[in-house]
Structures are given as C-alpha cells and as structure tokens.
Amino acid sequence: MSKFKSRNGGGRAGGAGRNANHAPSVKPAASGASQAPVNKNDDVTVEIIGLTHEGEGVGRAEGFTLFVQGALPGETVRARVLKVKKTYGYAKLTEIVAPSADRVDAPCPIYKQCGGCQLQHMDYAAQLRWKRQHVVDSLERIGKLQVSGEAVRAAGGESSGAVEEAGQDAAAVIVHPTIGMGEPWRYRNKASVPMGMAVSGAIHGKDGLPQPDLNGEHLIGGFYARGSHRIIDMDECLIQHNSNDEIVARVKRIGRELGITAYNEETGQGLLRHVMARVGFVTGEAMIVLITNGKRIPNAEEWISRIRETIPGVTSIVQNINKRDTNVIFGDETRVLWGSEVIYDELDGIRFAISARSFYQVNPVQTVALYRKAVEYAALTGTEQVIDAYCGIGTISLFLARQAGHVHGVEIVPEAIEDAKRNAALNGIANAAFEAGPAEVVIPRWREEGIVPDVIVVDPPRKGCDEALLDTILAMKPERVVYVSCNPATLARDLRVLEDGGYRTAEVQPVDMFPHTVHVEVV
Numbered sequence: 001m002s003k004f005k006s007r008n009g010g011g012r013a014g015g016a017g018r019n020a021n022h023a024p025s026v027k028p029a030a031s032g033a034s035q036a037p038v039n040k041n042d043d044v045t046v047e048i049i050g051l052t053h054e055g056e057g058v059g060r061a062e063g064f065t066l067f068v069q070g071a072l073p074g075e076t077v078r079a080r081v082l083k084v085k086k087t088y089g090y091a092k093l094t095e096i097v098a099p100s101a102d103r104v105d106a107p108c109p110i111y112k113q114c115g116g117c118q119l120q121h122m123d124y125a126a127q128l129r130w131k132r133q134h135v136v137d138s139l140e141r142i143g144k145l146q147v148s149g150e151a152v153r154a155a156g157g158e159s160s161g162a163v164e165e166a167g168q169d170a171a172a173v174i175v176h177p178t179i180g181m182g183e184p185w186r187y188r189n190k191a192s193v194p195m196g197m198a199v200s201g202a203i204h205g206k207d208g209l210p211q212p213d214l215n216g217e218h219l220i221g222g223f224y225a226r227g228s229h230r231i232i233d234m235d236e237c238l239i240q241h242n243s244n245d246e247i248v249a250r251v252k253r254i255g256r257e258l259g260i261t262a263y264n265e266e267t268g269q270g271l272l273r274h275v276m277a278r279v280g281f282v283t284g285e286a287m288i289v290l291i292t293n294g295k296r297i298p299n300a301e302e303w304i305s306r307i308r309e310t311i312p313g314v315t316s317i318v319q320n321i322n323k324r325d326t327n328v329i330f331g332d333e334t335r336v337l338w339g340s341e342v343i344y345d346e347l348d349g350i351r352f353a354i355s356a357r358s359f360y361q362v363n364p365v366q367t368v369a370l371y372r373k374a375v376e377y378a379a380l381t382g383t384e385q386v387i388d389a390y391c392g393i394g395t396i397s398l399f400l401a402r403q404a405g406h407v408h409g410v411e412i413v414p415e416a417i418e419d420a421k422r423n424a425a426l427n428g429i430a431n432a433a434f435e436a437g438p439a440e441v442v443i444p445r446w447r448e449e450g451i452v453p454d455v456i457v458v459d460p461p462r463k464g465c466d467e468a469l470l471d472t473i474l475a476m477k478p479e480r481v482v483y484v485s486c487n488p489a490t491l492a493r494d495l496r497v498l499e500d501g502g503y504r505t506a507e508v509q510p511v512d513m514f515p516h517t518v519h520v521e522v523v
C-alpha cells in the first residue's frame with residue numbers, strides 16, 4: 001500500500017502508459033555480435049547476477065544472457081541451453097558449482113514439477129529482501145519515483161512517524177522492509193484444484209489403498225505441471241491449510257468411488273472441472289465448491305452425504321456450473337447443494353460471511369497486518385468520509401469504519417456486495433454503505449451527488465486502477481490516498497498518474513501474503 005499526501009490537489013498533468021510491464025530488472029546484455037555465443041544443447045557455466053520477477057535466475061555465459069529456472073543470484077551453475085533468441089536464451093539448471101548463501105533445500109517433494117511456488121529454494125529472509133527490492137525496482141523503473149535508501153526504524157517505533165531517514169531527499173519514497181510471517185507454511189485458506197482423469201496406472205490415496213477404477217481411468221486432481229495443461233495428482237500442498245488438503249483428497253476419493261468423471265478440456269466431455277475448498281482459520285468452518293460442466297451430478301445425494309459424514313467442519317457444499325470452453329474457473333450459475341451459502345471467518349475481531357464467488361484474501365494472518373497498515377496510513381480521527389474502491393466483501397471497509405465517520409464501499413461483484421452489507425450488519429457497523437458496480441462508474445456518480453471523501457482507499461485487481469477512476473480521484477482531491485496492490489508494476493504505473501496529478505508518494509509497505517511465491521502485496 002502506498003500513502004499519498006495531497007500536494008496541490010491539481011489536475012492530471014500527464015499519464016504513465018497502461019502497459020506497465022513485468023520485465024526483469026536485469027536487462028539482457030547487448031552481445032554486439034550478430035550470432036549468440038551459445039547454441040541449443042550446449043552445456044555452459046553461468047554466473048547468476050539477478051532474479052526475474054518470475055523467479056528465474058538471470059545469468060551470463062560468455063557475456064550472453066541466459067534465464068535459468070532454479071538458480072539464485074551470486075551462484076555459479078552449469079546449465080544446458082534449451083532455447084536461443086537474438087539477445088537472450090533459456091537454460092536448464094544441471095549442477096550448482098558454487099551455491100548462494102541464500103540457497104536452502106525446498107521441503108516440498110513436488111516443487112520442481114509444480115509451478116505454484118517459485119522461491120522455495122531461497123531462504124525465507126532472502127525472499128523478503130528480494131520482494132522489497134522488486135517493489136523498489138518497479139517504483140523506480142515504471143513509476144519514475146525516487147526511492148530513499150534503507151528505511152531505519154526507530155527502536156520500538158511502529159508508526160510511520162518513527163521512521164528515520166539519514167541524509168535522504170525529503171521527497172524520496174520510503175520503502176519499508178517486507179512484513180514476513182513467523183511460520184510461512186500452511187497459510188492458504190483456499191484451494192482451487194483442477195480435475196482430470198489418469199489414463200493408466202493405479203492411483204493410491206493418502207491411506208495407500210488403491211482407488212476404484214472407471215473404465216481404466218481414474219479421477220485425479222492436483223496441479224498443472226509447470227508450463228503445461230497436464231494435471232498431476234496431488235494430495236498435499238505445504239502452503240495449503242491442512243483442512244483444504246484433507247477436503248480435496250476426500251472429495252476426489254468419494255468422486256472416484258461414485259464414478260464421477262472429470263471434464264476434458266479438449267473434448268468438452270466429463271463433469272467435474274475444479275474442486276474449491278475454503279476454510280475459515282478462526283471459525284474452522286469449511287466450504288466445498290464443485291465446479292461442474294453441467295447441472296446434473298450423478299449420485300449427488302450420496303456424494304453429499306458421504307462428504308458430510310467424512311469431513312467434519314464442512315458447513316457449506318455448493319455447485320457452480322461452468323459449461324463454457326474457457327480457462328476461467330467459475331461459471332455464472334451457483335447453487336447450494338447442502339448447508340449454508342456462506343462460511344464465516346474473523347479478521348481482527350470482525351466477522352465476515354464469505355460466499356463461493358467472493359474475493360477473500362487467501363492468507364488471513366498477513367491480511368490482518370496488511371489491513372492494519374492500510375488503516376494506519378489512512379490516519380483517521382473518527383470524522384472522515386472514506387471511499388473504499390474495489391471493496392470485495394467489505395473487509396477493508398469495516399476495518400476503516402471502526403475509525404472513520406462514514407465509509408462508502410464499491411465493488412463489481414453483486415454477491416460480494418450482498419456479503420459486505422451482511423458483514424456490516426453482522427458486526428453492528430452502521431457507518432458503512434455499499435454499492436455494486438464498476439468503481440470507475442459509481443465513484444464519478446458519487447462525486448456528482450456531492451460525496452466529498454477525505455481519504456480514498458483502492459485495492460484493485462492485478463491490472464490496477466481504471467484510468468477513469470484515477471481521473472476521478474484527482475478531481476475529488478482527497479487529502480490522502482491509500483493504495484493496496486498485488487502487482488508492483490501496475491501500482492507504480494498508477495502512482496505516476498497520481499504524482500503527475502499533484503500527489504506525493506510518502507511510504508510503501510510490502511507485505512508477504514504469499515510466501516515461497518514471487519507475489520508480493522504492497523500498501
């Protein structure tokens with residue numbers, strides 16, 4: 001999240017391009033030669049000098065840039081060249097000649113096949129340093145912002161006022177050290193698992209017993225092998241809450257025993273596309289969503305009763321129907337098969353109802369740290385009018401409402417807005433109101449209706465804020481803008497627009513919501 005302070009509240013003087021990119025901070029070396037000094041299948045020694053934003057090592061072999069998955073900065077490795085382009089190439093790591101001090105053994109046995117985590121081979125403290133640097137790089141390169149040196153926290157000081165900068169330009173942005181987790185495993189509250197059929201070989205469950213067979217095929221579910229659409233069966237993921245692993249394994253097992261087929265994206269045949277499991281860390285309540293290619297589920301009643309019998313804690317079983325030929329997980333139709341349409345969870349003492357399709361942060365422990373920081377940066381005194389754009393189920397809105405005069409939340413998914421209203425009532429919070437619609441349409445209308453916000457909080461999806469929304473923020477001239485972002489590139493792009501419109505970026509706090517992956521959340 002970034003905190004802006006209004007400098008002159010002026011109009012927008014210019015805009016950054018909309019194509020904020022994800023390029024590595026280490027640029028390919030200009031070889032100068034017309035031909036690459038390495039060829040496909042060459043075995044080469046590579047000095048690794050950086051890490052791309054996708055977590056690949058960036059190395060030099062004979063002055064030529066090679067991207068090497070699994071290699072870390074500072075290492076010397078041997079690698080086999082896989083692909084050669086004009087100014088760079090890709091190589092497969094074959095041997096680590098001189099390891100980095102940051103190298104650790106990845107604890108997950110399927111880490112190399114699965115694309116879900118990218119940094120398990122890097123010490124956690126080094127991951128946190130790298131994530132901060134990733135944010136700094138984006139702010140400097142894309143946002144053209146001046147970032148001050150290492151922020152020094154005054155002893156015991158947690159508030160932004162306790163940060164001291166020695167010899168820095170007062171206008172420079174302070175980027176704090178990343179807030180990490182004490183125990184960075186089993187942190188995810190949600191699993192979305194693609195389903196497929198195994199064409200040969202016996203499938204063994206967690207208990208080691210062979211699973212029933214369906215015409216020589218078996219229902220499997222796990223992850224897409226790195227860079228492909230081939231599903232690899234998996235029963236355990238070290239960043240998932242145990243309950244989600246347990247639920248998915250049992251749902252698969254029962255589905256196999258009942259002869260449920262998996263959807264085949266090539267033929268369009270088969271039923272089960274994904275199984276989603278979500279658990280409330282505080283309440284222990286769990287939701288299962290069966291995403292199906294059609295409405296009818298054979299043996300549905302038996303499936304449901306066996307799920308209920310074998311998986312304690314499940315309070316909601318929901319079906320979502322998606323018949324479209326698409327990679328998008330959810331279809332438009334959702335119906336409750338059994339139990340409640342929502343599960344409940346709590347963040348910092350506030351209770352939330354969460355329905356199947358609503359966005360809810362996947363790491364609840366770090367979410368509390370993130371939202372507290374957002375509230376701190378909003379610097380509320382109890383009287384302010386606050387807009388929470390992209391509010392989801394009203395999570396940040398309700399954190400803000402505890403300290404604001406009134407909060408207006410807007411979100412595009414109507415079900416999430418229903419949840420937000422329910423959540424405000426559930427917590428007896430009367431000073432928050434919610435409206436469904438695109439933020440870039442609803443907020444300009446609020447402006448016409450005379451709403452004058454003191455603070456605007458935005459928490460957009462990865463693509464960042466809509467240009468029309470940024471224009472409206474500049475026109476509404478709130479005293480502060482608090483920007484929560486899951487994508488440093490679009491954050492930096494949007495900060496440039498706000499800077500050009502008269503705001504100054506004051507502080508940036510990276511939060512590690514997704515340990516062992518390359519993703520970083522920022523306030």
Ligand SMILES: C[S@@+](CC[C@H](N)C(=O)[O-])C[C@H]1O[C@@H](n2cnc3c(N)ncnc32)[C@H](O)[C@@H]1O
Binds near residue numbers: 391
């Ligand atoms: C990163 S999530 C943040 C949600 C919420 N602030 C939270 O922390 O749980 C972004 C949200 O923006 C919503 N969204 C996407 N495009 C939108 C738009 N144009 N206008 C309003 N909301 C939008 C998504 O549905 C999603 O709920």
